[in-house]
Amino acid sequence: MFLIETPNTEKAYALVSQHQKAIACVFFYGQGVLSCTSPAWQTFATTLLVCSKSAEHYKIDTHFLAGLPTFVAYALQAEQVIQIK
Incomplete structure (x- = not known):
């Protein structure tokens, strides 16, 4: 199980797609949360989580x-x- 913590969804997506790792959870915060609901992420991660503060903001x-x-x-x-x- 791998866990990614990132405010940068583009970099994270590039890393995940390049290595084709099975990601159990992607935890987004900051501006990166804006694209965390993209269907493309569902291919790599079974769980997408967003930092509460970021989601509220x-x-x-x-x-x-x-x-x-x-x-x-x-x-x-x-x-x-x-x-x-």
């Missing part, structure tokens, strides 16, 4: 909401946590 549908505890829980189970700045 960008008025994103609440079923994508996640807080830091959720991210940490996924991170503890992950083989690798990839941070993209």
Whole structure:
């Protein structure tokens, strides 16, 4: 299981598609959340989570909401946590 934490969806998408990794969870925050609901992400990740603050700021549908505890829980189970700045 791999976990990606990123504010940059373009870089994250490039990384994921290049390596064709099975991503268990993609955790978005900041401006990156705007394109997190793209159907293309569903191909790579079974779960898409959005930082609560970001979702609130960008008025994103609440079923994508996640807080830091959720991210940490996924991170503890992950083989690798990839941070993209």
